[in-house]
Amino acid sequence: MKIKQACYLLLAVTLMIVTAEYYQSKPRPTALNGFSAPFVYGQFTTPQNNPLTNEAVALGRRLFYDPLLSGNNKLACSHCHQQKLAFTDGMKNSMGVSLKPLSFNTPSLVNLMWGPQHFFWDGRVNSLEEQALLPIINVDEMDQNLDELIDELKAVEQYQRLFSKAYGAINKQNIAKALSAFQRTLISANSKYDQFLAGTIKLTDEEEFGRKLFVAHPDVKASLRGGNCIDCHSQFLTSGFNTKYDGFTNNGLDNEEQLLPGLQAVTGKPEHKGLFKVPSLRNIALTAPYMHDGRFNTLAQVMDHYNEGIKLSSTLSPLIVEANNIVNGNKKKPSLNLSMEEKKAIVAFLHTLTDEQFIINTKFSDPFLQEIKIE
Amino acid sequence: MKSYLSITKYTILVCTALLITACSKEPVKQPDSEKSQALVLLRGLPTLDTKHSVAIIELDPESAKFGEILQDYELSNLAEPLHHLYYSPTGRLYATGLDINCSLAEIKLVRDLNGAPLIKGHHCLDTQGQVIGEDIMWHTSNGKEYMFVTFMGGGGLDQADGGSVGVFDPQTNDVVKIISARKSQVDAGKPYIMYPHGISAYKDRMVIASTIHPDLKTGVGSTITIIDLNSLSPIETITVEDAKPVGFPSSPVEVLFVRPSIVENVKPGVLVNTMFGFETWYIPFNEADKTFAEPVKIYNGVDEGTGVPLEFYGTKDELFISHAIPGVVKRYKLSSLPELVSSGPDIKAELGAHHMIFYPSSSGRKLIAVQNNLLNLGNQADNDPTDIDFIAKVNDHSLTIHDLTSSKRLKTINFKEKYNKGIENIEALFGSGFIHHH
Structure with a gap:
């Protein structure tokens, strides 16, 4: 009987120590202060085990x-x-x-x-x-x-x-x-374009012209000229939709022989060959060079690619193939046929996506440098 | 000795439970689908000691949270509630208002740490003295986009024939122009604007409906007025009335400029619901010479057993018209407009059937929610000082949720019973269809 009691006692004490230690050592993190994200960016989730x-x-x-x-x-x-x-x-x-x-x-x-x-x-x-x-x-x-x-x-x-x-x-x-x-x-939510959306500023005429071209898919029958940008960069303020592989595309950088595997390396599907993730366009003026391999140094070169440099391949986005601002465009040589003025306007609009506050926000900056300054 | 043993065993039990709890994995929480969430404008009811508010509510009948208010943002400084919600083309949220100090407001929506929508504030806009905001429409004229707002009270409730259309810069919310032409201040036979409510536009022609003085007793309208968007001035007033089934003028309430962007290849024309005429009218528009023909009655509520037709809403293939009496939403083939060809059984809502939204359930079922309240005013039986007998009868204070395919009702939320408030308006969290009031 005494042995049984002693065992119970020993077990109880051990468990008390383990429990106390566990709860004492368990971190008690606090919900992030001052967090707010734009509503229009859409719903997001964070992992339950990493709030x-x-x-x-x-x-x-x-x-x-x-x-x-x-x-x-x-x-x-x-x-x-x-x-x-x-x-x-x-x-x-x-x-x-x-x-x-x-x-x-x-x-x-x-x-x-x-x-x-x-x-x-x-x-x-x-x-x-x-x-x-x-x-x-x-x-x-x-x-x-x-x-x-x-x-x-x-x-x-x-x-x-x-x-x-x-x-x-x-x-x-x-x-x-x-x-x-x-x-x-x-x-990042405070670019010139964000401020435009919030109604606090206006875009210049050129930027506004560029914005209209950016969001328009060209429709020759309706006399609508467009840059065809939004077809792939639909959620350009963030990084696109989060549905499966919707945010991956082949944007005509290479012909069939030179296509890299891209998404196909992950899915194994031939139709995914040469598809790469469509990047966010936010702060795009700061993030040169462009494309997954950094082949273009300037936004003007990027515009030239979409305007006259598209290379055909089996997985080339059909939205690129059929986008043309002239009647009876050559499908074998996809081109937007934008004017110089139109290309410049789109680039001007892209510059409105730069968030100057984001790149100096001390919440995101090097804490070691801040510590040196404080010292 | 027995109690000593019991304490020891109890300690073992508690510690074990605490450790098991600590080690157990938290379930993965799936976020609520926001497609079934809605914004509602709620009216505090004076006898029930509640405040006006803007709320986010879950409307998925398949959700355990169905009918739950996820956030209730109180408008404690407003004597009267906000009235109608609208999203601008750039995604900004606006509300018209019945409070003379807040006839138009912008509402700030953000996302919180969990990604959930959060109403963070509201800002009453300067309307240059125009009061009782009703409907909003964004429309481009001469290459410039404007935000147009109808103010049913115009420059003040003391004006017996007041009413105006505010033209705002959609970026800055600044007033560009107030379009007004009081009947008493224009020559006989000249176009005038009185108690404007419904608004719709096509190219450079805008149409507004003359409904009723905001005090609901000084006067009732019977016309629509055409505005030339080149000059931003009224050019024609057209009477839309014949029989008077309840003895009042017809009170045109909502208008819809049927146009090719809504119905492919349609000849443009204007649909008009007359609140007290119980009718729907059609006014053909000649695009070549920009003239409007004589109004033609295309629906007679007296014959059909319906009264107080209110809103036009649309999906990609149907037009929906709400009738506060007996509380039904009728549905028509969009492709047949301007003829009203039935596309399905009536959606049997409740007295006051008014605004609506379309949305999917979590399983993908297509749904419609109908807000059943004409004006949300009180009932004398409740000792409510806002009582107006006729109106009180067409206030069910409810939302009814129906299967969009069969029209069958699935659920009801009575806001007065559940939240001690009335429901003034509803808008899907991500906005409505492409017609939405105009």
Whole structure:
């Protein structure tokens, strides 16, 4: 009987200690202060196990700017995703620790909660959390061993404290969660065009002309001239729709022989060959060079491509094939046939999508620099 | 000893439960579909001590949250409620208002941390003294877009023949012009604007309906007025009336300029619902010389057993007309306009059948919600100071939800019973169809 009582007592005490320790160590993050997103961007969700909290975002921001995340401790995520360039790097092909040019142009990080939830140009991952670690372990990008990274982070007292408050343990899942939480807060909603939508400013005549062309699919019968932009960039303020692979297209950059696999590498479907993710056009004037491989240096060159440089292939978007501003256009040589003035107007409109506040917002900037300034 | 054992066992039980709770995975929460959410303007009822508000409500009959108000944004500083909701072509949300200090407002919608819509504020706009905002329409004239608003009270409720159309800059909300022409101030036979409510336009011609003085007793209209959008001035007033089934003038309320953008290849013309004439009229428009022919009565409510026809709404293939009495929405083939050719059984709503929205349920079922209230005013039986007997009878204070294919009613929400408020207007969270009042 006494042995039974002793066992019960021992079990009870053990459980009390374990329970107390668990609840004492469990982080109590707080809902992100001051969050607000434009209604018109549409519904968004955050993973149930990674809500937007002050602690997660603060941690993610620090990690994003910390070169500790790379194998040689020299490159942070911000090396390729620079705030002043709307989180791009201005390079045709980015270069990481290996100094080898990467295959693709760095995409902008903005309004990531909207649009296709398939990340990278070919859409190979389905969540920001999944995406976050891949550049870190890529040998040409940051070339970091995650176990080593965890050890390095554990050795920094501030990270012990930040992880403890945000998630608890320092592990790769929580590194990914923190980076994702920070990136989700990179919301841009105060460009000249946003202000136009809110009614606080007016566009110039040229910008307004460009806006009309941007949103119009050309219809020769109705004498409607159009730039055909909106057919693919339908939700151009964010990143498009989030329905399956709607936000992927072949925009005529290459002929059949030169088509890269693109989305086909993910889905295996022949009809997805050469399809790449349609990027957000927000801050587009800051994110040159353009296209998934950075082949165009200027927006004028991009306009020239759509106007007269489309290359035919089996998966070329039909919306591009049939868009023409002249009667009986040559389907074998798709062209918008826009005038110089029209192309200039569209570019002028694209410049209204630049959010000057976004690129200097201290909530998104390097916390290490801010700490130096404070010191 | 027994109690000691019990305490030990209890401790084990509690700790185990706490640990299991801590380790259990939270279920993945799917966001509510916003397609079945609506914005509603609610009127506080003086005898029930409630405030006017703008609310977001769930209307999916398949949802556990059906009928639940997700957010109720109180308009505590307004003596009278907001009246009609409209989205601008650029997605800004506006409301006309019955309060003389807030006859037109812009409402700010944002998204909160969970991605849910949130009404964050409202801003009453300067109308240069024009009161009792009714309908809004955005329309381009001479290459310039304007926001047109009908003000049924014009420059003030003391004007027995007041009424105006406000022309606003759609960007800045500034008044560009107030179009007014009071009957008492124009020469006999000249066009005038009185108690304007419904509004519709085609190219450079706009039509507005003369309904009733906002105090509901000083006067009732019987005309529509044509506005030349080149000069922004009235050019013709047309009487739309013959029989007077209840002894009042006909009170044209809503108008719809049937046009090729709505019905392919249609010859343009104007449909007019007369609130107290119980009729629908058609006025052919000659596009070549921009003239309007004599109005033709195409629906007689007295013959059909309906009264107080109100709104025109459309889907891509049907036109819907609400009749407050006996509370039905009739449906017609859009392609047959201007003839009213039935496209399905009546949607049997409730007394006061008025505004409506179209939306899908979560399973994809096509639905229509009908707001059943003529004017939301009170009933003397409730000791309500806003009582007007005739109006009180056509206020059911409800939303009825129907299957759009069969017209069958699926659910009802009575706002007076459930929330102690009346329901003034409804708009889908993402806006209505392509016709929407005009």
